[in-house]
Amino acid sequence: MKLAYWMYAGPAHIGTLRIASSFKNVHAIMHAPLGDDYFNVMRSMLERERNFTPVTTSVVDRNVLARGSQEKVVDNITRKDSEEHPDLIVLTPTCTSSILQEDLQNFVDRAQIEAQGDVMLADVNHYRVNELQAADRTLQQIVHYYIEKARKKGELPEGKTAKPSVNILGMTTLGFHNQHDCTELKRLMADLGIAVNAVIPEGASVHEIKKLPQAWFNLVPYREIGLMTAEYLHQEFGTPCIDITPMGVVETARCLRKIQQVINEQGADVNYEDYINNQTLYVSQAAWFSRSIDCQNLTGKKAVVYGDNTHAAAMTKVLAREMGIHVVWAGTYCKYDADWFRQEVSEYCDEVLITDDHGLVGDAIARVEPSAIFGTQMERHVGKRLNIPCGVIAAPIHIQNFPIGYKPFLGYEGTNQLTDLVYNSFTLGMEDHLLEIFGGHDTKEVIHKGISAGSDLNWNREAQAELNKVPGFVRGKVKRNTEKFARERGMNEITLEVMYAAKEAVGA
Amino acid sequence: MTSVVDTQPQALTFECETGNYHTFCPISCVAWLYQKIEDSFFLVIGTKTCGYFLQNAMGVMIFAEPRYAMAELEEGDISAQLNDYEELKRLCLQIKRDRNPSVIVWIGTCTTEIIKMDLEGLAPRLEAEIGIPVVVARANGLDYAFTQGEDTVLAAMVQRCPEKTPVAETEREERNAISKLLNFGRRHEEVKAEESEYVNHPPLVLFGSLPDPVVTQLTLELKKQGIKVSGWLPSKRYTELPVVEEGYYVIGVNPFLSRTATTFMRRRKCKLIGAPFPIGPDGTRAWIEKICSVFNIEPKGLDERESQIWENLEDYLKIIRGKSVFFMGDNLLEISLARFLIRCGMTCPEIGIPYMDKRYQAAELTLLEQTCQEMGVPTPRIVEKPDNYNQIQRIQELGVDLVITGMAHANPLEARGINTKWSVEFTFAQIHGFTNARDILELVTRPLRRNNSLKDLGWDKLVKTEANG
Numbered sequence: 001m002k003l004a005y006w007m008y009a010g011p012a013h014i015g016t017l018r019i020a021s022s023f024k025n026v027h028a029i030m031h032a033p034l035g036d037d038y039f040n041v042m043r044s045m046l047e048r049e050r051n052f053t054p055v056t057t058s059v060v061d062r063n064v065l066a067r068g069s070q071e072k073v074v075d076n077i078t079r080k081d082s083e084e085h086p087d088l089i090v091l092t093p094t095c096t097s098s099i100l101q102e103d104l105q106n107f108v109d110r111a112q113i114e115a116q117g118d119v120m121l122a123d124v125n126h127y128r129v130n131e132l133q134a135a136d137r138t139l140q141q142i143v144h145y146y147i148e149k150a151r152k153k154g155e156l157p158e159g160k161t162a163k164p165s166v167n168i169l170g171m172t173t174l175g176f177h178n179q180h181d182c183t184e185l186k187r188l189m190a191d192l193g194i195a196v197n198a199v200i201p202e203g204a205s206v207h208e209i210k211k212l213p214q215a216w217f218n219l220v221p222y223r224e225i226g227l228m229t230a231e232y233l234h235q236e237f238g239t240p241c242i243d244i245t246p247m248g249v250v251e252t253a254r255c256l257r258k259i260q261q262v263i264n265e266q267g268a269d270v271n272y273e274d275y276i277n278n279q280t281l282y283v284s285q286a287a288w289f290s291r292s293i294d295c296q297n298l299t300g301k302k303a304v305v306y307g308d309n310t311h312a313a314a315m316t317k318v319l320a321r322e323m324g325i326h327v328v329w330a331g332t333y334c335k336y337d338a339d340w341f342r343q344e345v346s347e348y349c350d351e352v353l354i355t356d357d358h359g360l361v362g363d364a365i366a367r368v369e370p371s372a373i374f375g376t377q378m379e380r381h382v383g384k385r386l387n388i389p390c391g392v393i394a395a396p397i398h399i400q401n402f403p404i405g406y407k408p409f410l411g412y413e414g415t416n417q418l419t420d421l422v423y424n425s426f427t428l429g430m431e432d433h434l435l436e437i438f439g440g441h442d443t444k445e446v447i448h449k450g451i452s453a454g455s456d457l458n459w460n461r462e463a464q465a466e467l468n469k470v471p472g473f474v475r476g477k478v479k480r481n482t483e484k485f486a487r488e489r490g491m492n493e494i495t496l497e498v499m500y501a502a503k504e505a506v507g508a
Numbered sequence: 509m510t511s512v513v514d515t516q517p518q519a520l521t522f523e524c525e526t527g528n529y530h531t532f533c534p535i536s537c538v539a540w541l542y543q544k545i546e547d548s549f550f551l552v553i554g555t556k557t558c559g560y561f562l563q564n565a566m567g568v569m570i571f572a573e574p575r576y577a578m579a580e581l582e583e584g585d586i587s588a589q590l591n592d593y594e595e596l597k598r599l600c601l602q603i604k605r606d607r608n609p610s611v612i613v614w615i616g617t618c619t620t621e622i623i624k625m626d627l628e629g630l631a632p633r634l635e636a637e638i639g640i641p642v643v644v645a646r647a648n649g650l651d652y653a654f655t656q657g658e659d660t661v662l663a664a665m666v667q668r669c670p671e672k673t674p675v676a677e678t679e680r681e682e683r684n685a686i687s688k689l690l691n692f693g694r695r696h697e698e699v700k701a702e703e704s705e706y707v708n709h710p711p712l713v714l715f716g717s718l719p720d721p722v723v724t725q726l727t728l729e730l731k732k733q734g735i736k737v738s739g740w741l742p743s744k745r746y747t748e749l750p751v752v753e754e755g756y757y758v759i760g761v762n763p764f765l766s767r768t769a770t771t772f773m774r775r776r777k778c779k780l781i782g783a784p785f786p787i788g789p790d791g792t793r794a795w796i797e798k799i800c801s802v803f804n805i806e807p808k809g810l811d812e813r814e815s816q817i818w819e820n821l822e823d824y825l826k827i828i829r830g831k832s833v834f835f836m837g838d839n840l841l842e843i844s845l846a847r848f849l850i851r852c853g854m855t856c857p858e859i860g861i862p863y864m865d866k867r868y869q870a871a872e873l874t875l876l877e878q879t880c881q882e883m884g885v886p887t888p889r890i891v892e893k894p895d896n897y898n899q900i901q902r903i904q905e906l907g908v909d910l911v912i913t914g915m916a917h918a919n920p921l922e923a924r925g926i927n928t929k930w931s932v933e934f935t936f937a938q939i940h941g942f943t944n945a946r947d948i949l950e951l952v953t954r955p956l957r958r959n960n961s962l963k964d965l966g967w968d969k970l971v972k973t974e975a976n977g
Contacts, residue, residue, distance in 0.1 A: 001553075001579045001580065001581060001582065001585055001590070001595040001596070001598070001599055002578075002579070002580040002582060003577050003578070003579060003580075003599050003602060003603075004559060004577060004578045004580045005574075005577050005578070006563060007556060007559055007560065007563065010556070010560045011555065011556040011557045011560055013557070014560065032557075032649075033533075033618045033648065033649030033650050034527070034529075034531060034533070034649040034650075034652075034653060035531055035532055035533030035534065035561070035649040035653070035654070036533070036557060036561075036649060037530055037916065038532075038533070038560070038561045038564060038565065040530060040916035041530075041564075041565075041914065041915040041916050042564060044915055044916050044917070044918065044919045044920065045915055045919070048919060049919060049920065050919065050920060050923035050970060050971050051920055051923070051971065052900075052916075052917065052920045053916065053920075056528065056897070057528065059527055059528065060618070060650065061527070061650050061651070062650055062651060065621070065622065065650060076528075083897065094557060095555040095556065095557045095618075095619060096557075096618050096619065096622065099586055099619065099622050099623060100622060126555070126556075126557075127582070127583040127586065128583075130556075396563075466721060466724065469720060469721055470721075496724065496728065497728065500725055500728070500943045503943055503946075504816075504817060504820060504942060504943050504945075504946070505820055
């Protein structure tokens with residue numbers, strides 16, 4: 001048993017659901033108790049999704065506990081199959097079904113006999129893997145399933161596309177800025193004259209999977225999701241995989257040069273150097289920013305970085321290599337892939353922190369007292385407590401991290417966004433600091449905003465105590481409305497009764 | 509059977525569907541109970557799934573160093589390689605050291621049920637060993653929905669209420685937090701004088717967790733009738749749990765507290781006053797009247813009080829009068845809210861509800877039926893354990909004006925031009941008593957007011973028809 005208040009990566013089934021709900025016309029059925037369908041709330045709220053999230057629950061209740069699911073799971077699968085005609089139904093185990101040890105594969109096999117669409121059991125163990133690992137595995141599983149299916153039917157297309165083309169793997173629902181990153185990558189590929197063969201899984205149909213082998217190479221922008229699929233495609237079809245995250249100016253150039261090499265090896269004749277040069281020097285503002293006086297002022301400032309592997313590693317390199325900022329420590333919660341992280345960042349920071357304990361992360365921030373933090377929402381709140389500004393660079397995230405405006409982290413526009421994020425974090429911190437030294441020019445409390453000068457009314461003790469219970473941001477309004485109410489009625493003492501009467505009358 | 513229905517055309521109909529509906533897991537009750545019971549610590553014994561839900565459902569609360577945590581079960585716990593007692597002892601000692609609470613509440617989850625961890629057996633042993641009361645509530649998703657979580661916790665707490673009034677007067681004052689609050693800062697003689705303002709009636713204990721301001725409002729409302737509230741479960745602190753003696757009267761303030769009510773009656777030999785719940789001015793009035801009638805008190809000024817409240821609501825009533833509301837069902841407040849909204853002039857084709865205790869909610873159901881008759885509207889069908897998929901088909905067929913639903917369906921329905929209100933807000937807003945009737949309508953009318961101001965823009969259907977699956 002572990003005492004835990006907060007976790008960075010979610011449970012395994014969330015990963016499976018993220019993959020399933022990213023595809024078009026794929027439905028997930030969770031084998032779970034009532035209330036475990038919280039994924040639907042997150043998708044509907046965070047992504048402001050207009051459509052119903054294609055996830056339902058085959059509810060595990062007392063009866064299931066006593067007698068097993070029996071026909072229930074099979075019935076739920078065939079029912080969903082006839083209601084919505086999905087191409088694929090993914091039966092998703094949860095922590096509960098892991099312990100029940102029912103033969104879910106048997107349910108899937110039985111349901112497959114009746115169902116028009118395909119039925120599959122997600123192969124994830126709740127107690128062994130987390131959200132990210134499960135997502136990686138489920139994507140690979142689905143791709144494998146449809147490649148094999150096409151192969152059996154002889155529908156697998158031969159050869160590559162005529163022009164260089166790419167599969168972008170790992171774009172998902174509820175991924176950090178994934179939608180914007182995806183648009184930016186497509187734009188980048190268009191600039192390079194590379195056709196996008198498929199984007200998997202976000203927005204794709206399972207029918208598109210069979211054309212994956214036609215691409216010249218696979219691009220896996222995020223370390224956490226897509227690599228297993230890319231490896232599988234490499235084994236089966238020899239498709240090369242590029243796993244350099246194009247985040248930051250230097251890494252984007254490195255990614256483009258790798259693409260150039262990979263497609264030239266397959267007979268293309270491209271040279272991206274001019275493009276990289278032009279983008280770096282004149283289009284993206286990041287390189288220019290790093291020479292400007294603004295950035296000079298950031299030299300040697302202390303920062304800490306924490307997040308998932310992809311974003312924490314890339315951010316560390318951007319801060320240290322491109323802006324001259326002193327990264328005291330960089331950390332990740334992807335413990336299962338810690339070696340990769342260490343190797344990526346060790347030359348760019350003093351210390352590497354591998355943990356998923358938010359208490360340790362908070363303590364490490366307090367110990368270092370950096371000028372800025374780049375982390376998850378949890379680190380943002382640590383920053384609030386310690387009065388240190390924080391830029392959010394990785395999940396777990398809140399609704400404000402799903403902006404409507406175009407905010408990629410990848411590609412050349414991504415470098416501009418990163419620059420703003422970094423610069424705004426630091427200047428805010430400086431301003432705060434200067435205000436403290438010089439006392440600022442605004443007095444902190446607004447003394448009076450009311451309709452009459454000074455209060456001639458006497459609040460008795462209970463009323464005053466009650467008023468103090470009203471949340472701070474509406475307290476002023478409640479006070480003013482109550483006093484207005486009392487004044488109009490010629491009362492000069494405010495009691496609990498007067499307070500409530502005022503509330504009833506005017507909704508104070 | 510049909511003949512009975514024929515002779516009572518206005519009788520309520522009850523149905524039961526598949527139970528495929530969205531609701532919050534009952535462990536969410538820790539979110540409001542840890543805030544209500546200030547010296548408590550809630551330990552949820554479950555898996556990452558439970559933790560993930562709490563962390564996301566509670567939003568920013570999680571960062572405020574809440575007095576709750578997960579005892580996250582690992583593979584060794586599931587396969588019994590680790591000793592439950594030793595593991596729990598280790599964590600509880602850590603909690604004692606870091607937070608020093610007056611009570612630790614263990615929330616049992618689906619996993620502890622399935623692996624049959626004997627929490628009720630372990631608790632007394634551990635309690636004796638570490639010197640802190642350990643209360644066990646099995647608030648799991650196998651058996652309960654959302655607000656029923658509070659019911660399981662309060663039912664467990666009933667057993668911990670002191671049985672005898674302490675003899676010393678000082679101690680009595682300590683215990684009675686509410687009267688202390690009301691008598692705050694007054695001299696002893698004044699308090700004595702005030703005692704005489706109450707009618708002589710047997711002790712009355714209220715149950716149901718409400719924000720402190722609402723506790724004060726309802727207590728004052730009863731005081732106007734000369735009724736004294738001897739205690740409230742839960743109180744602000746665990747150490748102030750009310751005295752419950754045999755023969756005390758108890759009454760609930762929320763519709764989802766049937767286990768707590770049963771426990772009061774069976775285990776503590778209390779008398780339950782069955783009344784509609786004090787939600788809406790009609791409900792509040794009926795609630796007070798019922799208490800008065802049990803104590804043989806002639807209610808004073810309720811007529812004017814109620815009509816005054818209704819008058820002040822008129823601007824909101826204009827917006828909803830004649831409109832229809834559909835409850836998909838997820839928090840058990842549905843019957844009371846529907847009854848209030850029908851009194852406000854709305855119609856209601858369907859009330860979905862996770863679980864319907866016809867005995868505990870009997871008075872509320874009667875008032876609902878009566879309200880429908882008086883307002884001349886058809887009675888709603890009450891659908892227990894609803895099926896959300898079927899409900900969405902019915903919503904689209906019926907073309908209702910407002911759907912009260914969970915967040916999983918709210919945005920998709922809005923995108924299809926259907927007004928929605930997020931049901932969970934009713935659980936966290938102040939909705940009880942005369943004073944807060946306006947707040948309920950503020951919530952109910954908000955989507956209608958918002959969409960009214962957007963109505964000329966032609967933006968009501970925002971999904972492409974082919975995606976309208």
